[in-house]
Amino acid sequence: MNNAIAPIDPDLAEAEFLGLAETLPAGEVAQHRHGRAQLIYAITGAMTVTTAAGAWVLPPSRALWVPAGEWHGLRLRRRVELRTIYVAGEAVGVPPWRRCVVVAVPPLLRELLLIAVAESMAGRLDDASRRLARVLLDRLAALPELPVHLPEPRDERARRMAALLRADLAASRPLAALSVHTGASRRTMERLFVNETGLSLGAWRQQLRLLHALDLLAGGVAVGDVGFAIGYQNPSSFNAVFRRAFGTTPAQYFEA
16 A cells, blocks of 8 residues: 555644545555654544554544654554644644553544544634644643553563564463563563563553454454454453453444
8 A cells, every 4th residue: 555644744734733634445554753743543444553662553432642753653454534633843732742642532522633634634724723723632632541552562582572472362371481482581571571561461461462352353353253363262251351451342442
């Protein structure tokens, strides 16, 4: 697919606030970055956004704030109707986030975002449009961060462990046995993961499985098959773990 993420280069726009609407086919968008911060939101479909720091899975009920200069790529299992807001650093009301942040998209924010993108695409740069953009940024900055991020470890031994866990998500091999292949003991591996990701090794493995589950669900895979693919032998067990992590069922999570 075409790796160009926008028909207009947002870094060359004169306006502080630029909204773009795009339709992206299934596939991947290569790693790239912008001089402006951006809010990425899919009104239909779902996508995985990856950076050096980790990965985020975004259904139509979630949006991702990407700070200026952050390298990121996209993976899409199906066609996605994408809406993106690019914000200049000097714009009034820019959220103070210096890292990627996922937020829920309540109805008011969704409508503000869609209107702001439509007006920007139509070339409206009047005072009313600027006021709308500032309200959108105010509402965005007030939202809490959501736990749908998988942080990446930096230590080479921990990265080898992460690769082993990714290689077979449905496996239940003891973590101590896997540690043997990394050049570190289980105790050392636990310390590395806590220090570098903020998660214990077991919690990181579960988050890895759950985010892979979100990716499969976004592609239309049945809930039972998704649970089996990440190591759960029955849908009820998978549903229970998913609800504890995300506060809702797998089916409800992807309701726009």
